[in-house]
Amino acid sequence: MDEELVGLTIDGNYVKVRKGTTILQAAKEIGIDIPTLCFLKDINEVGDCRMCIVEVERRKGFATSCIQKVEEGMIVHTHTPSVMEARHIILDLIISNHAKDCLTCTRSGNCELQALAEKFNISNIEFTGEVSNHKIDDKSPAIVRDFNKCILCRRCTATCKNVQEIGAIDCVERGFDSCISTTYDKSLNDVDCTFCGQCIESCPTGALHEKECINDVWVKLKDPDTYVVVQTAPAVRVAIRRRVWNGYTE
Numbered sequence: 001m002d003e004e005l006v007g008l009t010i011d012g013n014y015v016k017v018r019k020g021t022t023i024l025q026a027a028k029e030i031g032i033d034i035p036t037l038c039f040l041k042d043i044n045e046v047g048d049c050r051m052c053i054v055e056v057e058r059r060k061g062f063a064t065s066c067i068q069k070v071e072e073g074m075i076v077h078t079h080t081p082s083v084m085e086a087r088h089i090i091l092d093l094i095i096s097n098h099a100k101d102c103l104t105c106t107r108s109g110n111c112e113l114q115a116l117a118e119k120f121n122i123s124n125i126e127f128t129g130e131v132s133n134h135k136i137d138d139k140s141p142a143i144v145r146d147f148n149k150c151i152l153c154r155r156c157t158a159t160c161k162n163v164q165e166i167g168a169i170d171c172v173e174r175g176f177d178s179c180i181s182t183t184y185d186k187s188l189n190d191v192d193c194t195f196c197g198q199c200i201e202s203c204p205t206g207a208l209h210e211k212e213c214i215n216d217v218w219v220k221l222k223d224p225d226t227y228v229v230v231q232t233a234p235a236v237r238v239a240i241r242r243r244v245w246n247g248y249t250e
């Protein structure tokens with residue numbers, strides 16, 4: 001049976017796409033890039049951050065393109081001055097409550113928020129006031145959580161729940177107090193987390209990152225009493241082991 005197609009116009013381009021396609025996906029199919037932050041294809045399609053807003057003719061307000069399905073005859077504008085201004089304000093608001101230590105952040109140069117700030121030429125933050133002050137959770141042997149860099153996109157919770165089927169983390173509290181947490185706000189080390197690291201992969205900022213031990217490795221490498229074994233494998237991994245043999249260390 002032929003797939004049902006829907007015709008619409010995006011930024012002056014007439015396009016036919018499968019019924020059920022979102023505006024975001026339809027735009028992508030013809031090479032139009034709409035910025036996103038909370039969107040994670042097939043995992044977190046919730047329209048929370050509103051970076052992907054667009055204008056649809058004969059509609060009031062903005063449409064959230066990552067969840068709005070295409071309709072026959074729709075006329076969409078993705079980069080009008082009002083859309084760009086609204087996205088700028090959204091970014092300003094997000095960054096106003098975000099730690100600003102990009103220089104030393106593990107995700108610097110690989111951060112979706114930083115990339116958008118550059119793209120939108122955010123040079124000073126217009127909104128000032130109260131900011132969140134979360135304590136960093138680095139109790140786990142593998143994962144560091146710094147929610148002073150969290151933008152509440154919920155990509156991590158959706159990944160943990162829907163992909164890994166663990167559900168170790170969720171969004172708690174409301175309004176300004178909203179944050180990603182665990183049962184009774186315990187450390188990740190003390191809940192059902194398997195340390196698979198998939199939440200880190202899905203995080204667009206430096207709010208979640210691997211615990212790195214590079215300095216410890218340097219110390220071990222320089223230790224004349226440590227026998228260093230280099231191990232290559234398909235995955236990037238390093239192991240240092242002090243071998244005890246007949247009471248001697250090698």
Ligand code: SF4
Binds near residue numbers: 168199
């Ligand atoms: S490491 Fe895996 S199990 Fe733990 S919170 Fe992240 S996604 Fe969930």
Ligand code: SF4
Binds near residue numbers: 149153157207
């Ligand atoms: S920790 Fe990262 S992925 Fe999770 S809500 Fe915050 S910014 Fe999004």
